[in-house]
Amino acid sequence: MLKALKWAITGAVSAVMLMTAALAGPYDEYVGETLYVNFPAHPHFDAVMRILPEFTKETGIEVEVDQLPYLKMRERQTLELGQDEGDYDLVAYVVFSKADYVFADQLENLARYFMNPMLSDPAYDPDDLIDGYVYNIGFAGGNKGYLEGKTGSLFGIPYGSETSVLGYRMDIFEKHGLKVPETYDELLETACKIPELEPGMGGLSSRAASGHHASHAFLLHLAPLGGRVFDDQWNPIVNNEQGVAAANALKTIVDCGPEGASSFGFGEALGSFLNGDTAMFLDTTVVAGQINDPSKSKVVGKVGWAMHPMGVRRGSQTGGFGIGIPRNAAHKESAFLLMQWLTSKKGDKLVALAGGNPSRFSTHDDADVNAKFPHMATFGEALKHADPDWRPIIPVWGKINADLGTTLSKVLTEDLDIQTALDGVAERTRAIMEDAGYYTWQ
Amino acid sequence: MKAHFLNRVTPYAFLAPAGVIMVIALLYPLGYMIYGSFRDWDPSQNISETEFVGIKNYITLFFDPAFHESLSVTLIFAGSVVIAEMAIGVGLALLLDRNLRGMSILRTLFILPMMIAPVVVGLMWRYMYHPTVGTFNRTLKSMGLQGVDWLGQNALLSVIIADIWQWTPFIFILALAALQSLPRSALEAARIDGATPWQQIWYIKLPLMMPVLVVTGLLRLIDAFKVLEVILVMTEGGPGLSTEIVALRISRTATEFRELGTAAAMSNYLLILLLILTLAMLAFTRIQEARTARLARQVQEES
Numbered sequence: 059m060l061k062a063l064k065w066a067i068t069g070a071v072s073a074v075m076l077m078t079a080a081l082a083g084p085y086d087e088y089v090g091e092t093l094y095v096n097f098p099a100h101p102h103f104d105a106v107m108r109i110l111p112e113f114t115k116e117t118g119i120e121v122e123v124d125q126l127p128y129l130k131m132r133e134r135q136t137l138e139l140g141q142d143e144g145d146y147d148l149v150a151y152v153v154f155s156k157a158d159y160v161f162a163d164q165l166e167n168l169a170r171y172f173m174n175p176m177l178s179d180p181a182y183d184p185d186d187l188i189d190g191y192v193y194n195i196g197f198a199g200g201n202k203g204y205l206e207g208k209t210g211s212l213f214g215i216p217y218g219s220e221t222s223v224l225g226y227r228m229d230i231f232e233k234h235g236l237k238v239p240e241t242y243d244e245l246l247e248t249a250c251k252i253p254e255l256e257p258g259m260g261g262l263s264s265r266a267a268s269g270h271h272a273s274h275a276f277l278l279h280l281a282p283l284g285g286r287v288f289d290d291q292w293n294p295i296v297n298n299e300q301g302v303a304a305a306n307a308l309k310t311i312v313d314c315g316p317e318g319a320s321s322f323g324f325g326e327a328l329g330s331f332l333n334g335d336t337a338m339f340l341d342t343t344v345v346a347g348q349i350n351d352p353s354k355s356k357v358v359g360k361v362g363w364a365m366h367p368m369g370v371r372r373g374s375q376t377g378g379f380g381i382g383i384p385r386n387a388a389h390k391e392s393a394f395l396l397m398q399w400l401t402s403k404k405g406d407k408l409v410a411l412a413g414g415n416p417s418r419f420s421t422h423d424d425a426d427v428n429a430k431f432p433h434m435a436t437f438g439e440a441l442k443h444a445d446p447d448w449r450p451i452i453p454v455w456g457k458i459n460a461d462l463g464t465t466l467s468k469v470l471t472e473d474l475d476i477q478t479a480l481d482g483v484a485e486r487t488r489a490i491m492e493d494a495g496y497y498t499w500q
Numbered sequence: 501m502k503a504h505f506l507n508r509v510t511p512y513a514f515l516a517p518a519g520v521i522m523v524i525a526l527l528y529p530l531g532y533m534i535y536g537s538f539r540d541w542d543p544s545q546n547i548s549e550t551e552f553v554g555i556k557n558y559i560t561l562f563f564d565p566a567f568h569e570s571l572s573v574t575l576i577f578a579g580s581v582v583i584a585e586m587a588i589g590v591g592l593a594l595l596l597d598r599n600l601r602g603m604s605i606l607r608t609l610f611i612l613p614m615m616i617a618p619v620v621v622g623l624m625w626r627y628m629y630h631p632t633v634g635t636f637n638r639t640l641k642s643m644g645l646q647g648v649d650w651l652g653q654n655a656l657l658s659v660i661i662a663d664i665w666q667w668t669p670f671i672f673i674l675a676l677a678a679l680q681s682l683p684r685s686a687l688e689a690a691r692i693d694g695a696t697p698w699q700q701i702w703y704i705k706l707p708l709m710m711p712v713l714v715v716t717g718l719l720r721l722i723d724a725f726k727v728l729e730v731i732l733v734m735t736e737g738g739p740g741l742s743t744e745i746v747a748l749r750i751s752r753t754a755t756e757f758r759e760l761g762t763a764a765a766m767s768n769y770l771l772i773l774l775l776i777l778t779l780a781m782l783a784f785t786r787i788q789e790a791r792t793a794r795l796a797r798q799v800q801e802e803s
Contacts, residue, residue, distance in 0.1 A: 129755075132755070133755060136543045136544060139544070140543075140544055140545070140546060158542075158544055158758065159544070161544075162542075162544035162545070164544065267735075267736060267738050267739070268735070268736060268737055268738020268739045268740055268741070268742075268744075269736050269737060269738060269752075270736075270756075271736075272738075316631075316632065317631040317632050317647065318630065318631025318632065318649060318651070318652060320649075320652045320739060321631075321649075321651040321652045321655070321735070321738070321739060323736070326630075330632075333633070335632060453542075453758070456756040456757045456758055457756070457757040457759070459756075460752060460756055460757065461566075464566075464737070464738065464740050464741050464744075465740070467738045467739040467740045468739065468740035470739065471652050471653065471738075471739035471740065472739070472740060
């Protein structure tokens with residue numbers, strides 16, 4: 059009798075447990091876990107900080123954020139990711155870290171998470187994620203090793219990504235009856251016309267300081283003007299006709315830019331536009347929030363946005379950050395849940411409304427987001443032309459980038475001949491590539 | 501026997517903690533750096549996974565024009581700042597070595613720049629050098645003069661000026677301390693013999709201060725070879741490589757180029773250079789001391 063009762067109770071308890079499991083929400087198993095994540099100090103991630111409490115409320119998973127300056131972040135991650143057990147469950151990485159982290163086998167391949175029905179949300183809609191961003195920031199192993207392609211797979215999801223758009227002063231353009239430039243010829247012509255029309259004002263503020271800044275500015279023009287750093291066989295072609303045209307464009311922009319433009323980093327270039335010293339700004343979308351912030355900007359309400367002008371093709375930049383799960387993370391599954399929540403349609407809209415950079419096409423078209431940030435639709439349009447291959451993402455890029463940037467700085471400040479300068483870059487790049495084994499198959 | 505043994509061992513036992521700390525804190529990292537400089541080492545790799553490449557890193561650097569340029573920028577920078585700072589610092593100390601009212605406040609004011617964090621110094625100067633809104637160009641323009649392209653055409657000079665501003669107080673404070681500890685009798689004797697103030701400086705004060713000045717100059721020189729933050733914030737080494745001193749190149753090689761082995765080799769080159777300079781300076785002081793001692797002996801013998 060007792061035995062039968064025992065069996066009945068055990069059976070009943072098991073049935074209840076099974077039912078609970080069947081009815082349980084996707085987050086229940088992880089309630090009370092604390093995730094340690096590493097984000098950069100950056101306007102997008104400041105917006106993320108504002109929406110994280112919503113995630114905890116919805117899922118019961120706590121999140122502790124280690125926010126670091128983004129250059130420091132990479133150093134910290136290099137140390138953390140190399141250990142047997144890391145401190146971070148989720149990291150935001152700068153786009154050019156992708157090559158290093160994936161190559162060193164430090165990021166989780168996301169396939170097994172998206173294949174897991176207990177973790178993967180069927181309503182996630184991955185096709186809505188912006189293609190250029192996904193292939194530039196999240197993808198590895200495809201064409202050229204770092205792009206979309208049949209052999210590639212996903213290691214991260216773009217989050218806090220950005221493209222390039224042209225900001226222009228509507229009041230100045232209206233005053234002088236100027237047309238918003240749509241092509242590179244028009245851009246350069248307008249950039250040099252403005253200092254004549256508005257004495258003391260520069261045409262376009264661009265980064266140009268030695269190193270990363272000058273290189274970034276050059277590459278911004280190289281893709282639309284039809285150039286690339288390498289051909290399909292990894293031969294440097296930065297010194298071809300298109301490369302020279304891009305360097306010439308940069309030089310013209312700096313020469314017709316505000317005073318001292320040749321030493322401008324990103325901060326100074328943006329500062330001079332916010333200060334009203336230049337009529338145009340061709341750089342990242344991430345600045346849009348600051349331009350209409352009266353405490354930082356003297357040009358509130360005066361700035362219009364247009365697509366990155368076209369050369370022989372459209373090719374706005376793709377960059378910024380992605381989020382990935384380190385191989386040595388302690389809470390990989392809940393980290394995936396956070397990642398999925400942040401980049402879901404709901405999370406993306408929330409972060410966009412909080413002032414972040416959305417990663418989805420639908421968020422750029424969303425009525426609420428556009429009501430708050432009217433430029434979002436233009437940004438969405440620009441993103442359709444975002445070029446994931448405007449800059450190579452290979453482990454040796456840091457060295458090539460630095461050489462390109464310092465050499466271009468010499469072009470801008472010491473009047474070094476452009477062709478000679480780029481020939482030098484190509485020659486040194488070839489040596490670096492040779493050393494890294496890129497010509498093994500030639 | 502036992503007591504004898506204990507007596508012999510005791511000093512070593514007392515020295516042991518210091519020895520252990522020195523081995524852990526100084527020799528281990530140094531050894532690690534030297535070991536790393538012989539390897540092809542990416543920061544994502546554990547040092548045990550790296551490949552031994554012999555002296556390849558040293559050879560590559562030896563023929564690397566960018567490294568040569570960095571090295572020459574470093575020598576020009578360090579040479580200029582140390583000479584200028586020594587001249588101004590010692591000059592100021594000679595001027596202010598007297599009982600002025602409010603001297604202690606003045607002294608505190610003078611050493612303020614030294615106490616400011618280097619990143620702040622860099623930012624401050626970067627904004628003062630700003631082509632349009634910077635203090636210097638606005639002042640020049642308000643006087644009807646042309647603005648100067650400080651961080652563009654004159655970047656190296658600009659960072660030298662900023663370093664002189666920050667570190668002259670260091671020389672000043674040590675030189676002043678040296679001056680105030682000089683034997684008053686020698687100066688009084690010189691005054692009684694009718695030496696002019698210039699003669700007092702040239703023949704009495706400076707020679708007596710020399711040992712302190714040599715050490716001060718050496719400390720500054722070593723430090724000037726390693727300046728990083730101020731230049732990083734002001735120019736990031738540009739334009740071109742015109743302000744990229746070796747310390748900055750080491751940092752970029754390690755973080756941007758991700759070549760820890762080459763960065764370690766570069767640090768070793770810098771270490772060797774500093775070691776040679778230090779030894780040369782110490783040898784110079786030794787020779788000076790020997791000469792003074794010889795002269796003193798001669799004077800004694802003659803009298």
